[in-house]
Amino acid sequence: MIKFFEKDPYSPIQYVYEIDKILYKTRSQYQEIMVVENPYFGRMLILDGVVQFTEKDEFFYHEMLVHVLMHAHPEPKTIVVIGGGDGGAVREVLKHDTVEKLYFVEIDKEVIETSKRFFPTVSCEIDNEKVEIHNVDGAEFIKNHKGEFDIVIVDSTDIIGFAKSLFTVEFFKAVKEGLKEDGMFVTLSESLHFHKEMVVDVQKTMGLVFPIVDLYTAPIATYAGNWWTFSAASMKLPLRKIRRPIIAKTRYYSEEIHIQCFLPEKLYDKLLNNRLDW
Numbered sequence: 532m533i534k535f536f537e538k539d540p541y542s543p544i545q546y547v548y549e550i551d552k553i554l555y556k557t558r559s560q561y562q563e564i565m566v567v568e569n570p571y572f573g574r575m576l577i578l579d580g581v582v583q584f585t586e587k588d589e590f591f592y593h594e595m596l597v598h599v600l601m602h603a604h605p606e607p608k609t610i611v612v613i614g615g616g617d618g619g620a621v622r623e624v625l626k627h628d629t630v631e632k633l634y635f636v637e638i639d640k641e642v643i644e645t646s647k648r649f650f651p652t653v654s655c656e657i658d659n660e661k662v663e664i665h666n667v668d669g670a671e672f673i674k675n676h677k678g679e680f681d682i683v684i685v686d687s688t689d690i691i692g693f694a695k696s697l698f699t700v701e702f703f704k705a706v707k708e709g710l711k712e713d714g715m716f717v718t719l720s721e722s723l724h725f726h727k728e729m730v731v732d733v734q735k736t737m738g739l740v741f742p743i744v745d746l747y748t749a750p751i752a753t754y755a756g757n758w759w760t761f762s763a764a765s766m767k768l769p770l771r772k773i774r775r776p777i778i779a780k781t782r783y784y785s786e787e788i789h790i791q792c793f794l795p796e797k798l799y800d801k802l803l804n805n806r807l808d809w
């Protein structure tokens with residue numbers, strides 16, 4: 532049995548996984564890509580030494596990244612997924628019949644190829660006819676679109692390296708311009724246990740650009756700090772409200788989870804005003 536020591540640049544603890552087998556390892560133009568088999572989690576995708584998802588629990592992250600906004604929006608038709616090369620977010624978006632067009636903007640096409648080869652249950656909708664793939668930096672893609680999108684979803688690697696372009700005020704402004712008048716936006720924003728300052732930073736930067744900003748969380752076993760946050764923004768409509776019938780095809784997301792996942796308002800206020808005592 533081999534051991535894999537995760538190299539998460541921000542985590543104060545190190546995760547160690549038992550590995551039955553390394554199924555694939557390569558270096559793309561952008562990052563090291565590895566697929567391994569773990570006795571508990573099944574297959575795992577690892578980029579630059581950081582676990583991206585596992586077969587066993589990927590639905591927690593992908594459902595929560597996608598379905599909160601897809602249910603807060605009254606009629607989501609044109610969607611952008613930036614990053615998310617594995618196809619998990621694409622699969623979840625396409626569970627909604629309202630969707631007419633999905634731009635899938637993943638900088639590294641080798642991640643897409645790897646997922647198609649090793650993760651068929653995650654990559655299964657990538658070739659759907661509604662999907663248009665662009666292998667470019669999401670920050671460049673978004674600049675060329677104005678007033679077109681109902682929802683923009685960022686599913687990137689951690690906030691370092693080439694993913695950093697997706698967390699700047701310039702990028703958030705470009706997203707705002709890309710959205711329709713009732714458009715919405717969501718991005719991962721790390722853990723409330725380990726990366727509180729980063730969460731606040733993303734929230735405040737979004738607050739400079741969007742009229743409505745909010746924060747919700749989900750429990751993710753394999754992301755450092757586990758109490759994972761999603762920073763969301765809206766041009767007009769508050770995000771805590773459900774505006775469409777809940778789709779049936781989810782394992783974790785539900786009406787109850789939508790209501791419960793947002794940070795309670797007093798806790799949210801304390802977080803943003805640096806009054807959290809941890």
Ligand code: SAM
Nearest residue numbers: 583614615616638639642668669687688693694
């Ligand atoms: N669910 C995962 C997580 O949060 O750890 C993310 C998975 S997904 C595989 C992350 C993808 O984002 C990677 O394939 C990476 O190539 C892509 N990515 C990072 N920065 C990007 C950028 N600026 N534009 C487009 N894609 C980007």
